[in-house]
Amino acid sequence: MPRLASPHVINIADLRALARKRLPNAAFDYLDGAAEDEVTAKDNIAAFSEVVFKPRQAVMTNPDLATRLLGVDLAVPFLLSPIGYSRMLHPRGELAGAGGAARIGTGYILSTISGHPLERVREQNDKVFFQVYLMGGREATKRAFARAKALGYKGLFVTIDTAVAGMRERDHRNGMGPLMARALLPKLRYLPEIMRHPRWLARFLLDGGMPALPNVVTDTGPLQATDVGRALENAHVCWEDLKWIREAWDGPVVIKGVMGPEDALRAVDEGADGIVVSNHAGRQLDGVAGSLRVLPAIVEKVKGKTSIIFDGGIRRGGDIAKAICMGADACLVGRAYAYGMAAAGDAGVDRALEILIADLKRTMKLLGANTVKELSPDLVHLKPGFRVD
Numbered sequence: 001m002p003r004l005a006s007p008h009v010i011n012i013a014d015l016r017a018l019a020r021k022r023l024p025n026a027a028f029d030y031l032d033g034a035a036e037d038e039v040t041a042k043d044n045i046a047a048f049s050e051v052v053f054k055p056r057q058a059v060m061t062n063p064d065l066a067t068r069l070l071g072v073d074l075a076v077p078f079l080l081s082p083i084g085y086s087r088m089l090h091p092r093g094e095l096a097g098a099g100g101a102a103r104i105g106t107g108y109i110l111s112t113i114s115g116h117p118l119e120r121v122r123e124q125n126d127k128v129f130f131q132v133y134l135m136g137g138r139e140a141t142k143r144a145f146a147r148a149k150a151l152g153y154k155g156l157f158v159t160i161d162t163a164v165a166g167m168r169e170r171d172h173r174n175g176m177g178p179l180m181a182r183a184l185l186p187k188l189r190y191l192p193e194i195m196r197h198p199r200w201l202a203r204f205l206l207d208g209g210m211p212a213l214p215n216v217v218t219d220t221g222p223l224q225a226t227d228v229g230r231a232l233e234n235a236h237v238c239w240e241d242l243k244w245i246r247e248a249w250d251g252p253v254v255i256k257g258v259m260g261p262e263d264a265l266r267a268v269d270e271g272a273d274g275i276v277v278s279n280h281a282g283r284q285l286d287g288v289a290g291s292l293r294v295l296p297a298i299v300e301k302v303k304g305k306t307s308i309i310f311d312g313g314i315r316r317g318g319d320i321a322k323a324i325c326m327g328a329d330a331c332l333v334g335r336a337y338a339y340g341m342a343a344a345g346d347a348g349v350d351r352a353l354e355i356l357i358a359d360l361k362r363t364m365k366l367l368g369a370n371t372v373k374e375l376s377p378d379l380v381h382l383k384p385g386f387r388v389d
Ligand SMILES: Cc1cc2nc3c(=O)[nH]c(=O)nc-3n(C[C@H](O)[C@H](O)[C@H](O)COP(=O)(O)O)c2cc1C
Pocket: 030, 031, 032, 044, 081, 082, 083, 084, 085, 111, 112, 113, 131, 159, 256, 278, 279, 280, 281, 283, 311, 312, 313, 314, 332, 333, 334, 335, 336
Protein backbone atom coordinates (compact mmCIF):
# COMPACT_ATOMS: atom_id res chain seq x y z
CA MET A 1 0.00 0.00 0.00
CA PRO A 2 2.52 2.60 -1.16
CA ARG A 3 0.14 5.58 -0.92
CA LEU A 4 -0.29 5.03 2.78
CA ALA A 5 3.27 4.22 3.66
CA SER A 6 5.37 6.23 6.07
CA PRO A 7 6.36 9.13 5.97
CA HIS A 8 3.06 10.25 4.43
CA VAL A 9 0.90 8.52 6.99
CA ILE A 10 2.72 8.23 10.28
CA ASN A 11 -0.15 8.50 12.73
CA ILE A 12 -3.93 8.30 13.03
CA ALA A 13 -4.24 12.08 12.62
CA ASP A 14 -2.72 11.66 9.12
CA LEU A 15 -5.36 9.05 8.28
CA ARG A 16 -8.05 11.40 9.55
CA ALA A 17 -6.71 14.17 7.30
CA LEU A 18 -6.74 11.78 4.35
CA ALA A 19 -10.30 10.72 5.12
CA ARG A 20 -11.34 14.38 5.26
CA LYS A 21 -9.84 14.91 1.80
CA ARG A 22 -11.39 11.83 0.22
CA LEU A 23 -14.92 11.93 1.68
CA PRO A 24 -17.69 14.45 1.07
CA ASN A 25 -18.34 16.59 4.15
CA ALA A 26 -21.55 14.75 4.99
CA ALA A 27 -19.80 11.37 5.18
CA PHE A 28 -16.68 12.70 6.91
CA ASP A 29 -18.71 14.61 9.50
CA TYR A 30 -20.88 11.55 10.13
CA LEU A 31 -17.69 9.74 11.12
CA ASP A 32 -15.82 12.56 12.82
CA GLY A 33 -18.67 14.40 14.52
CA ALA A 34 -20.33 13.99 17.89
CA ALA A 35 -23.26 15.37 19.85
CA GLU A 36 -24.05 19.07 20.38
CA ASP A 37 -20.92 21.05 21.35
CA GLU A 38 -18.80 17.89 21.16
CA VAL A 39 -17.46 18.61 24.64
CA THR A 40 -17.49 14.95 25.58
CA ALA A 41 -15.85 13.86 22.33
CA LYS A 42 -13.03 16.33 22.92
CA ASP A 43 -12.68 15.26 26.55
CA ASN A 44 -12.37 11.61 25.48
CA ILE A 45 -9.10 12.61 23.83
CA ALA A 46 -8.00 15.32 26.28
CA ALA A 47 -8.31 12.96 29.27
CA PHE A 48 -5.38 10.89 27.99
CA SER A 49 -3.03 13.84 28.36
CA GLU A 50 -3.83 13.98 32.08
CA VAL A 51 -2.46 10.49 32.59
CA VAL A 52 1.31 10.55 32.92
CA PHE A 53 3.60 7.56 32.42
CA LYS A 54 6.11 6.51 35.09
CA PRO A 55 8.49 4.16 33.22
CA ARG A 56 10.75 1.50 34.66
CA GLN A 57 14.12 2.08 32.98
CA ALA A 58 17.00 -0.19 32.04
CA VAL A 59 14.79 -3.28 31.59
CA MET A 60 15.21 -5.65 28.64
CA THR A 61 11.88 -6.01 26.87
CA ASN A 62 10.42 -7.88 23.96
CA PRO A 63 6.74 -7.05 24.44
CA ASP A 64 4.14 -9.74 23.95
CA LEU A 65 0.79 -8.10 23.19
CA ALA A 66 -1.30 -11.26 23.44
CA THR A 67 -4.21 -11.52 25.84
CA ARG A 68 -7.41 -13.49 26.39
CA LEU A 69 -10.82 -11.90 26.58
CA LEU A 70 -14.28 -13.49 26.82
CA GLY A 71 -12.76 -16.89 26.19
CA VAL A 72 -11.05 -15.75 22.99
CA ASP A 73 -7.29 -15.51 22.42
CA LEU A 74 -6.33 -12.14 20.98
CA ALA A 75 -2.92 -11.26 19.56
CA VAL A 76 -3.34 -7.66 20.73
CA PRO A 77 -5.24 -6.17 23.68
CA PHE A 78 -7.78 -4.32 21.58
CA LEU A 79 -10.72 -5.08 19.29
CA LEU A 80 -12.38 -3.07 16.54
CA SER A 81 -15.55 -1.40 17.75
CA PRO A 82 -18.89 -1.42 15.94
CA ILE A 83 -19.22 1.45 13.46
CA GLY A 84 -22.70 1.84 11.95
CA TYR A 85 -23.00 2.65 8.25
CA SER A 86 -19.38 1.61 7.63
CA ARG A 87 -20.37 0.86 4.06
CA MET A 88 -20.99 4.56 3.51
CA LEU A 89 -17.35 5.24 4.36
CA HIS A 90 -16.15 2.61 1.90
CA PRO A 91 -18.01 -0.13 -0.02
CA ARG A 92 -15.90 -2.78 1.71
CA GLY A 93 -17.06 -1.38 5.07
CA GLU A 94 -17.50 -4.15 7.62
CA LEU A 95 -15.57 -6.61 5.46
CA ALA A 96 -12.52 -4.33 5.60
CA GLY A 97 -12.91 -3.95 9.38
CA ALA A 98 -13.34 -7.64 10.08
CA GLY A 99 -10.58 -8.58 7.63
CA GLY A 100 -8.13 -6.06 9.08
CA ALA A 101 -8.83 -7.34 12.59
CA ALA A 102 -8.26 -10.93 11.42
CA ARG A 103 -4.93 -10.01 9.83
CA ILE A 104 -3.63 -8.84 13.22
CA GLY A 105 -5.27 -11.69 15.14
CA THR A 106 -7.97 -9.80 16.95
CA GLY A 107 -11.73 -9.45 17.16
CA TYR A 108 -14.23 -7.35 15.24
CA ILE A 109 -17.62 -6.23 16.53
CA LEU A 110 -20.28 -6.00 13.83
CA SER A 111 -22.84 -3.21 14.32
CA THR A 112 -26.54 -3.95 14.03
CA ILE A 113 -26.52 -1.02 11.59
CA SER A 114 -24.32 -2.84 9.12
CA GLY A 115 -24.41 -3.06 5.35
CA HIS A 116 -22.76 -6.46 4.87
CA PRO A 117 -24.45 -9.65 6.09
CA LEU A 118 -23.32 -11.54 9.17
CA GLU A 119 -22.33 -14.45 6.95
CA ARG A 120 -19.87 -12.50 4.77
CA VAL A 121 -18.34 -10.75 7.75
CA ARG A 122 -17.79 -14.08 9.47
CA GLU A 123 -15.91 -15.31 6.38
CA GLN A 124 -13.33 -12.58 7.05
CA ASN A 125 -12.67 -13.34 10.70
CA ASP A 126 -13.46 -16.13 13.14
CA LYS A 127 -13.22 -13.77 16.15
CA VAL A 128 -16.38 -11.84 15.47
CA PHE A 129 -18.96 -10.43 17.86
CA PHE A 130 -22.38 -8.90 17.18
CA GLN A 131 -23.45 -5.52 18.58
CA VAL A 132 -27.09 -5.37 19.56
CA TYR A 133 -29.75 -2.70 19.27
CA LEU A 134 -33.23 -4.19 19.49
CA MET A 135 -33.89 -2.83 16.04
CA GLY A 136 -36.90 -4.25 14.26
CA GLY A 137 -38.11 -5.70 17.59
CA ARG A 138 -37.39 -8.96 19.37
CA GLU A 139 -38.37 -11.19 16.44
CA ALA A 140 -35.87 -9.53 14.11
CA THR A 141 -33.28 -9.67 16.87
CA LYS A 142 -33.93 -13.37 17.40
CA ARG A 143 -33.36 -14.00 13.69
CA ALA A 144 -30.01 -12.21 13.85
CA PHE A 145 -29.03 -14.15 16.99
CA ALA A 146 -29.86 -17.47 15.32
CA ARG A 147 -27.72 -16.60 12.31
CA ALA A 148 -24.86 -15.32 14.47
CA LYS A 149 -24.96 -18.43 16.68
CA ALA A 150 -24.96 -20.82 13.72
CA LEU A 151 -21.99 -18.95 12.26
CA GLY A 152 -19.98 -19.16 15.47
CA TYR A 153 -20.07 -15.52 16.56
CA LYS A 154 -18.26 -15.34 19.89
CA GLY A 155 -20.60 -13.08 21.82
CA LEU A 156 -22.84 -10.03 21.96
CA PHE A 157 -22.08 -6.41 22.77
CA VAL A 158 -25.36 -4.89 23.92
CA THR A 159 -25.33 -1.11 23.61
CA ILE A 160 -27.32 0.60 26.39
CA ASP A 161 -26.57 4.29 25.78
CA THR A 162 -28.87 4.93 22.84
CA ALA A 163 -32.31 5.72 24.25
CA VAL A 164 -32.55 8.17 21.37
CA ALA A 165 -29.99 9.25 18.78
CA GLY A 166 -27.77 12.06 20.10
CA MET A 167 -28.07 15.53 18.59
CA ARG A 168 -25.28 15.42 16.04
CA GLU A 169 -25.45 18.93 14.73
CA ARG A 170 -22.98 18.41 11.88
CA ASP A 171 -25.29 15.74 10.43
CA HIS A 172 -28.25 18.11 10.57
CA ARG A 173 -26.31 20.90 8.92
CA ASN A 174 -25.04 18.60 6.18
CA GLY A 175 -28.50 17.28 5.44
CA MET A 176 -27.86 13.66 6.37
CA GLY A 177 -31.63 13.18 6.76
CA PRO A 178 -32.53 14.47 3.29
CA LEU A 179 -29.52 12.70 1.76
CA MET A 180 -30.77 9.36 3.10
CA ALA A 181 -34.34 10.03 1.93
CA ARG A 182 -35.62 8.27 -1.17
CA ALA A 183 -36.93 11.45 -2.80
CA LEU A 184 -34.49 13.41 -4.97
CA LEU A 185 -35.86 16.91 -4.39
CA PRO A 186 -34.78 17.37 -0.74
CA LYS A 187 -31.29 16.14 -1.66
CA LEU A 188 -30.59 18.74 -4.35
CA ARG A 189 -29.25 21.42 -2.00
CA TYR A 190 -26.57 19.08 -0.71
CA LEU A 191 -25.50 17.47 -3.96
CA PRO A 192 -22.91 20.03 -5.20
CA GLU A 193 -20.62 19.28 -2.24
CA ILE A 194 -20.93 15.56 -2.82
CA MET A 195 -20.19 16.01 -6.53
CA ARG A 196 -16.82 17.46 -5.55
CA HIS A 197 -15.81 13.92 -4.57
CA PRO A 198 -16.48 11.98 -7.77
CA ARG A 199 -14.35 9.00 -6.77
CA TRP A 200 -16.28 8.49 -3.54
CA LEU A 201 -19.56 9.10 -5.34
CA ALA A 202 -18.79 6.62 -8.13
CA ARG A 203 -17.82 3.95 -5.59
CA PHE A 204 -20.93 4.64 -3.52
CA LEU A 205 -23.27 4.49 -6.52
CA LEU A 206 -21.61 1.38 -7.97
CA ASP A 207 -22.10 -0.21 -4.57
CA GLY A 208 -25.82 0.49 -4.91
CA GLY A 209 -26.06 3.50 -2.59
CA MET A 210 -27.28 3.11 0.96
CA PRO A 211 -28.06 -0.61 1.44
CA ALA A 212 -31.00 -2.04 3.34
CA LEU A 213 -29.78 -3.57 6.59
CA PRO A 214 -29.15 -7.27 5.93
CA ASN A 215 -28.83 -8.04 9.64
CA VAL A 216 -32.16 -6.54 10.66
CA VAL A 217 -34.69 -8.74 8.94
CA THR A 218 -38.25 -7.88 9.90
CA ASP A 219 -41.43 -9.65 8.78
CA THR A 220 -41.36 -7.48 5.67
CA GLY A 221 -37.68 -8.09 4.86
CA PRO A 222 -34.43 -6.22 5.58
CA LEU A 223 -34.90 -2.82 7.24
CA GLN A 224 -34.45 0.07 4.80
CA ALA A 225 -31.66 2.54 5.63
CA THR A 226 -34.23 5.33 5.48
CA ASP A 227 -36.21 3.68 8.30
CA VAL A 228 -33.27 3.32 10.68
CA GLY A 229 -33.87 6.58 12.59
CA ARG A 230 -37.43 5.59 13.45
CA ALA A 231 -36.46 2.01 14.24
CA LEU A 232 -33.68 3.20 16.54
CA GLU A 233 -36.19 5.06 18.70
CA ASN A 234 -37.80 1.73 19.59
CA ALA A 235 -34.55 -0.20 19.78
CA HIS A 236 -33.30 0.96 23.15
CA VAL A 237 -32.15 -1.83 25.43
CA CYS A 238 -33.23 -1.65 29.08
CA TRP A 239 -32.23 -3.96 31.94
CA GLU A 240 -35.50 -5.93 31.47
CA ASP A 241 -34.52 -6.59 27.86
CA LEU A 242 -31.19 -7.86 29.05
CA LYS A 243 -32.85 -10.74 30.85
CA TRP A 244 -34.54 -11.65 27.57
CA ILE A 245 -31.25 -11.34 25.69
CA ARG A 246 -29.52 -13.64 28.17
CA GLU A 247 -32.21 -16.23 27.55
CA ALA A 248 -32.17 -15.79 23.78
CA TRP A 249 -28.36 -15.93 23.45
CA ASP A 250 -26.33 -18.77 24.83
CA GLY A 251 -22.86 -17.22 25.10
CA PRO A 252 -20.94 -14.21 26.39
CA VAL A 253 -22.88 -10.95 26.72
CA VAL A 254 -21.08 -7.63 27.19
CA ILE A 255 -22.82 -4.38 28.16
CA LYS A 256 -21.54 -1.44 26.11
CA GLY A 257 -22.04 2.10 27.36
CA VAL A 258 -21.33 1.94 31.09
CA MET A 259 -20.25 5.33 32.52
CA GLY A 260 -20.40 4.86 36.27
CA PRO A 261 -19.83 2.35 39.08
CA GLU A 262 -23.56 1.89 39.77
CA ASP A 263 -24.33 0.69 36.25
CA ALA A 264 -21.15 -1.39 36.30
CA LEU A 265 -22.35 -3.15 39.45
CA ARG A 266 -25.82 -3.58 37.96
CA ALA A 267 -24.26 -5.17 34.87
CA VAL A 268 -22.37 -7.60 37.11
CA ASP A 269 -25.59 -8.39 39.00
CA GLU A 270 -27.33 -9.06 35.69
CA GLY A 271 -24.61 -11.56 34.86
CA ALA A 272 -22.72 -9.60 32.21
CA ASP A 273 -19.53 -11.26 31.07
CA GLY A 274 -18.04 -7.87 30.38
CA ILE A 275 -18.70 -4.15 30.30
CA VAL A 276 -17.50 -1.50 27.89
CA VAL A 277 -16.72 1.79 29.62
CA SER A 278 -17.92 4.07 26.87
CA ASN A 279 -19.84 7.24 26.09
CA HIS A 280 -20.36 6.23 22.46
CA ALA A 281 -17.55 8.47 21.22
CA GLY A 282 -19.38 11.49 22.66
CA ARG A 283 -22.15 10.99 20.11
CA GLN A 284 -24.96 10.53 22.62
CA LEU A 285 -25.16 12.62 25.82
CA ASP A 286 -22.87 15.60 25.44
CA GLY A 287 -21.52 16.82 28.76
CA VAL A 288 -20.63 13.47 30.27
CA ALA A 289 -16.99 13.00 31.20
CA GLY A 290 -14.35 11.66 28.88
CA SER A 291 -14.66 7.92 29.39
CA LEU A 292 -11.11 7.53 30.74
CA ARG A 293 -12.04 9.71 33.72
CA VAL A 294 -14.69 7.28 34.97
CA LEU A 295 -12.51 4.20 34.50
CA PRO A 296 -10.77 4.28 37.93
CA ALA A 297 -14.03 4.35 39.93
CA ILE A 298 -15.46 1.51 37.82
CA VAL A 299 -12.28 -0.55 38.16
CA GLU A 300 -12.39 -0.13 41.95
CA LYS A 301 -15.90 -1.59 42.06
CA VAL A 302 -15.91 -4.42 39.52
CA LYS A 303 -12.32 -5.44 38.68
CA GLY A 304 -12.14 -9.22 38.65
CA LYS A 305 -15.94 -9.62 38.65
CA THR A 306 -16.38 -9.02 34.94
CA SER A 307 -14.16 -8.11 31.97
CA ILE A 308 -13.57 -4.36 31.77
CA ILE A 309 -13.17 -3.05 28.25
CA PHE A 310 -12.26 0.58 27.71
CA ASP A 311 -13.48 2.64 24.74
CA GLY A 312 -13.31 6.25 23.61
CA GLY A 313 -10.67 8.60 22.26
CA ILE A 314 -7.92 6.11 21.51
CA ARG A 315 -5.72 7.57 18.78
CA ARG A 316 -2.35 6.12 19.74
CA GLY A 317 -1.02 2.81 20.99
CA GLY A 318 0.14 4.66 24.10
CA ASP A 319 -3.51 5.42 24.88
CA ILE A 320 -4.22 1.69 24.93
CA ALA A 321 -1.30 1.20 27.33
CA LYS A 322 -2.67 3.92 29.64
CA ALA A 323 -6.17 2.43 29.79
CA ILE A 324 -4.77 -1.02 30.56
CA CYS A 325 -2.42 0.36 33.23
CA MET A 326 -5.51 1.92 34.80
CA GLY A 327 -7.25 -1.45 35.03
CA ALA A 328 -8.93 -2.16 31.71
CA ASP A 329 -8.58 -5.74 30.49
CA ALA A 330 -8.69 -4.62 26.87
CA CYS A 331 -9.78 -1.69 24.69
CA LEU A 332 -11.94 -0.97 21.68
CA VAL A 333 -10.78 1.33 18.92
CA GLY A 334 -13.38 3.12 16.82
CA ARG A 335 -12.52 6.11 14.69
CA ALA A 336 -8.83 5.19 14.71
CA TYR A 337 -9.50 2.33 12.28
CA ALA A 338 -12.57 3.91 10.66
CA TYR A 339 -10.52 6.91 9.46
CA GLY A 340 -8.27 4.39 7.74
CA MET A 341 -11.25 2.61 6.21
CA ALA A 342 -12.63 5.91 4.92
CA ALA A 343 -9.24 6.92 3.52
CA ALA A 344 -8.40 3.70 1.70
CA GLY A 345 -10.61 0.69 2.50
CA ASP A 346 -8.69 -2.43 3.54
CA ALA A 347 -5.27 -0.81 3.08
CA GLY A 348 -6.32 2.07 5.31
CA VAL A 349 -7.58 -0.24 8.06
CA ASP A 350 -4.34 -2.22 7.86
CA ARG A 351 -2.25 0.94 8.12
CA ALA A 352 -4.24 2.18 11.14
CA LEU A 353 -3.78 -1.10 12.96
CA GLU A 354 -0.11 -1.29 12.04
CA ILE A 355 0.40 2.19 13.53
CA LEU A 356 -1.43 1.31 16.76
CA ILE A 357 0.54 -1.91 17.20
CA ALA A 358 3.90 -0.27 16.52
CA ASP A 359 2.99 2.51 18.99
CA LEU A 360 1.93 0.04 21.65
CA LYS A 361 5.06 -2.10 21.31
CA ARG A 362 7.30 0.95 21.44
CA THR A 363 5.43 2.33 24.46
CA MET A 364 5.73 -0.99 26.31
CA LYS A 365 9.48 -1.13 25.57
CA LEU A 366 9.94 2.42 26.84
CA LEU A 367 7.82 1.65 29.90
CA GLY A 368 9.69 -1.54 30.68
CA ALA A 369 6.61 -3.78 30.36
CA ASN A 370 6.96 -7.19 28.73
CA THR A 371 3.37 -8.35 28.77
CA VAL A 372 -0.13 -6.90 28.89
CA LYS A 373 -0.33 -8.06 32.54
CA GLU A 374 2.74 -5.98 33.34
CA LEU A 375 0.88 -2.85 32.30
CA SER A 376 0.06 -2.05 35.91
CA PRO A 377 -1.21 0.99 37.86
CA ASP A 378 2.27 1.82 39.16
CA LEU A 379 3.27 2.81 35.59
CA VAL A 380 0.88 5.76 35.48
CA HIS A 381 0.07 8.82 37.52
CA LEU A 382 -3.27 10.63 37.26
CA LYS A 383 -3.01 14.40 37.41
CA PRO A 384 -5.01 16.03 40.24
CA GLY A 385 -8.67 16.52 39.38
CA PHE A 386 -8.59 13.80 36.74
CA ARG A 387 -11.08 11.36 38.22
CA VAL A 388 -14.85 11.52 37.98
CA ASP A 389 -16.39 9.22 40.61
C1 LIG B 1 -19.41 6.76 12.89
C2 LIG B 1 -19.65 5.98 14.14
C3 LIG B 1 -20.66 5.02 14.16
C4 LIG B 1 -20.88 4.27 15.32
N1 LIG B 1 -21.84 3.29 15.31
C5 LIG B 1 -22.04 2.54 16.42
C6 LIG B 1 -22.99 1.50 16.42
O1 LIG B 1 -23.64 1.22 15.41
N2 LIG B 1 -23.16 0.81 17.57
C7 LIG B 1 -22.45 1.06 18.71
O2 LIG B 1 -22.64 0.41 19.73
N3 LIG B 1 -21.51 2.04 18.72
C8 LIG B 1 -21.29 2.77 17.61
N4 LIG B 1 -20.34 3.75 17.62
C9 LIG B 1 -19.48 3.92 18.81
C10 LIG B 1 -18.23 3.05 18.68
O3 LIG B 1 -18.54 1.70 18.73
C11 LIG B 1 -17.22 3.35 19.79
O4 LIG B 1 -17.87 3.27 21.03
C12 LIG B 1 -16.57 4.71 19.63
O5 LIG B 1 -16.30 4.99 18.29
C13 LIG B 1 -15.28 4.80 20.43
O6 LIG B 1 -14.74 6.08 20.37
P1 LIG B 1 -13.56 6.47 19.35
O7 LIG B 1 -14.19 6.60 18.02
O8 LIG B 1 -13.06 7.74 19.89
O9 LIG B 1 -12.55 5.34 19.40
C14 LIG B 1 -20.10 4.51 16.47
C15 LIG B 1 -19.08 5.47 16.44
C16 LIG B 1 -18.85 6.20 15.29
C17 LIG B 1 -17.74 7.20 15.28
